[in-house]
Structure formats: C-alpha cells, structure tokens
Amino acid sequence: MVLRTIKLGETDRIVSILTQGNGKVRAVAKGIRRPGSRFGARLEPTSHVALQCYAGRELDVVTQVETIDAFRALREHYGSLTHAVSMLEAADSVAQERERNQPLYRMLVGGLRTLATNPSALVAPAFFWKLLSLEGFHPILEDCARCGSDEEPFPGFDFGEGGVLCEGCARFGGRRVRPAALALLRRILGGALAGALADPGGGEIVVEVDAAIGSWRAPVRAGARLSSSSTGPGCPAVGPGRTAPAGFPPPWPAAGPREGRGARRR
Ligand SMILES: [Zn+2]
Numbered sequence: 367m368v369l370r371t372i373k374l375g376e377t378d379r380i381v382s383i384l385t386q387g388n389g390k391v392r393a394v395a396k397g398i399r400r401p402g403s404r405f406g407a408r409l410e411p412t413s414h415v416a417l418q419c420y421a422g423r424e425l426d427v428v429t430q431v432e433t434i435d436a437f438r439a440l441r442e443h444y445g446s447l448t449h450a451v452s453m454l455e456a457a458d459s460v461a462q463e464r465e466r467n468q469p470l471y472r473m474l475v476g477g478l479r480t481l482a483t484n485p486s487a488l489v490a491p492a493f494f495w496k497l498l499s500l501e502g503f504h505p506i507l508e509d510c511a512r513c514g515s516d517e518e519p520f521p522g523f524d525f526g527e528g529g530v531l532c533e534g535c536a537r538f539g540g541r542r543v544r545p546a547a548l549a550l551l552r553r554i555l556g557g558a559l560a561g562a563l564a565d566p567g568g569g570e571i572v573v574e575v576d577a578a579i580g581s582w583r584a585p586v587r588a589g590a591r592l593s594s595s596s597t598g599p600g601c602p603a604v605g606p607g608r609t610a611p612a613g614f615p616p617p618w619p620a621a622g623p624r625e626g627r628g629a630r631r632r
Contacts, residue, residue, distance in 0.1 A: 367474055368413040369458040373399070380425065381409050383417060384457055384474060389465035393419045393426035405431055412437045412450050412478060439482040446481055449490035453477055456497055469500055480563065488566045491576035492554045498579075499555055505529040507552050520548060523578045547574035 369382040369390070377399045383391050398405045408415060408431045418430035440450045457474045461467060477493040498504070506529030509516045515532045522536025523529070523543045530548060531540045543551075546567050553562040554575070566572050 367454075367457075367471070367478070368409055368411050368415065369454050369461075370411050371395075371409060379409070381428065382458060383415075384461050384471055385417075386468060386471050387466055389467055390458070390461040390463045391419070391426060392463070393417070393428045394422065395428045395431075408433050408436070410436075410441075411454055412440050412447075414475060414478075435479075437478055437482050439485075440478065443485060446485045449485075449487075450478055450481055452490055453481070453493050456494060460497065460501055470497075473497065473500065484563060486563055486566065486572075487569065488550075488554075488563055488572045488575070491572065491579065492559055492562065494579055495551065495554050495575075496559070504555065505551075507548065507555065510535055519545060523548075525578070525580055541578065541580070543574055543578060544571070546571045547578070550575050551578065 367384045369384055371379045371381045374380050374394060377397050379395050379398045381393055381395050383393065385391050395405050395409050397403050398409060405428070409428070413433065414435040414437065416432040416434055417428060419426035419428050437450070440446045453474065457470060461470060473493070473496060477489060481489045495505075505511075505523075505525075507520075509530075510520060510532035511524065511527040511529035512531055512535040515534075517532060520530035520532055520536075521542055522531030522540035524531055524540030527540065530543070536542070550562055550567060550571055553559070
C-alpha cells in the first residue's frame with residue numbers, strides 16, 4: 367500500500383510503502399515524473415500494488431509495478447480522500463521500517479476498502495480507535511478509568527486517564543460523552559464494527575466518537591511513534607506526582623495499579 371511519495375531530484379520519487387511481509391519500505395521510482403513513465407500513476411498514495419524492487423545501496427529501486435486496486439473511488443471523492451490520507455498518515459506513523467506488521471497491513475487495506483465502498487464518516491475514526499487498540503492503547507470502557515467503579519452511567523471520557531469516567535469522577539475532568547457515543551465506541555472496539563458502520567446512529571454521535579480521541583490524534587498524524595514499550599509501570603515520564611509527556615503515547619499502563627495511571631493532562 368503506497369503511503370506517501372516525495373520528490374527526488376528532477377524526475378524521481380521516493381515512495382513509502384507498507385508491505386505485507388516487510389513492514390514499511392522506502393524505494394526510489396526512477397523517472398516516474400517524466401512524461402510517459404512506465405510507472406504512470408500507479409504509485410500514488412492509496413494505491414494497492416504488487417511491487418518488485420532490487421536492493422540499492424541506500425534505498426531499494428522499483429523495477430516493476432502492477433496495480434491490485436487503485437481505490438479510484440477514494441480519489442474521486444474529496445471527503446473520502448481526506449479520510450484516506452489521514453488513515454495513511456496514521457499507519458505511516460506507527461509502521462516501522464522493515465518490521466513485519468501484518469495486522470496493521472490488513473487493517474489499512476481493509477479500512478481503505480471499506481471507505482471506498484461505504485464512504486461513511488465513521489470509517490476513519492473507527493480506524494484510529496482500532497489502530498490505538500492495536501498499538502496497545504485499549505481504552506477502559508466498562509469501568510471508571512479513574513476510580514474503578516463499574517456502575518453505569520459513564521458520562522465522561524478522559525483519554526489521559528485511559529477511558530470512561532463515572533458520574534463522580536466526570537465532575538473533575540474529561541469530556542462529556544453521550545450514552546449512544548459510548549455504545550458506538552464499544553461496538554467499534556468490541557468486534558462489531560461492521561454492524562456499527564451499517565447503523566452508526568446520528569452524525570453527531572460519530573462526531574463525538576471522533577472527538578473523544580481528541581488531541582491525541584494530532585501527534586499520531588504528525589508522525590510520533592506509538593510505542594507501548596514506553597508506557598506502563600516503570601515509565602519514568604508518568605506516575606503519581608509526575609507529569610505526563612507532552613506527546614504520544616498516552617500514559618496508560620497496560621496493567622497494574624489504578625493509582626499509577628494518574629497522569630493529568632489539563
Ligand atoms: Zn469514578
């Protein structure tokens with residue numbers, strides 16, 4: 367899957383590709399910007415291609431390209447293209463060079479295919495949430511992320527705390543979420559994404575699910591690495607009495623005492 371391209375010299379481009387078996391690969395497409403190039407428009411972001419390269423001194427060099435799916439529907443619809451590009455950027459930011467990540471590859475191809483056939487506003491936010499979950503940041507949706515209470519309702523959501531907040535804790539921070547938005551988020555992350563896409567509820571619910579990711583999404587898109595190894599108990603940046611780092615990842619321990627989660631971001 368072509369993630370992005372950058373110009374190189376007069377006629378070439380460096381193409382970043384997310385591969386099925388080799389993680390992110392960067393390769394030079396020589397002469398691609400010349401009129402009549404044999405690569406044509408086959409190496410554009412959102413193109414799903416079969417690629418042959420040879421190993422160059424610094425970068426691989428593309429020798430052959432065959433289109434599997436150009437996802438034309440995405441490019442012809444501006445709204446879909448915007449969503450597709452944000453999904454590509456997010457995948458680009460978490461993919462490691464030459465590090466096999468098949469779940470990410472499958473999620474990206476599946477996500478773009480879904481967007482091409484069903485240009486719902488929910489596809490991109492659902493992709494972001496599932497990407498966070500894949501990277502080890504699965505929000506707590508069944509108990510209060512701050513005090514541990516399992517008593518519904520959970521009218522608050524605080525990404526920094528790690529999930530939903532009960533009535534009492536929601537008074538002290540987080541953003542308000544309506545029950546319908548929480549239900550939708552549970553469906554997205556609980557394996558019922560297809561059903562959620564078929565019937566997402568109103569547009570304002572989708573907006574709320576998107577907004578709950580909040581400012582955390584910006585660093586993902588800017589290219590910060592989501593690294594689960596830098597979270598959790600023992601992480602020097604977060605913990606009681608310490609301040610969370612300014613960027614990604616959010617300070618959620620994978621497991622451990624609830625008190626350890628107390629990184630406030632206000
Ligand atoms: Zn609580």
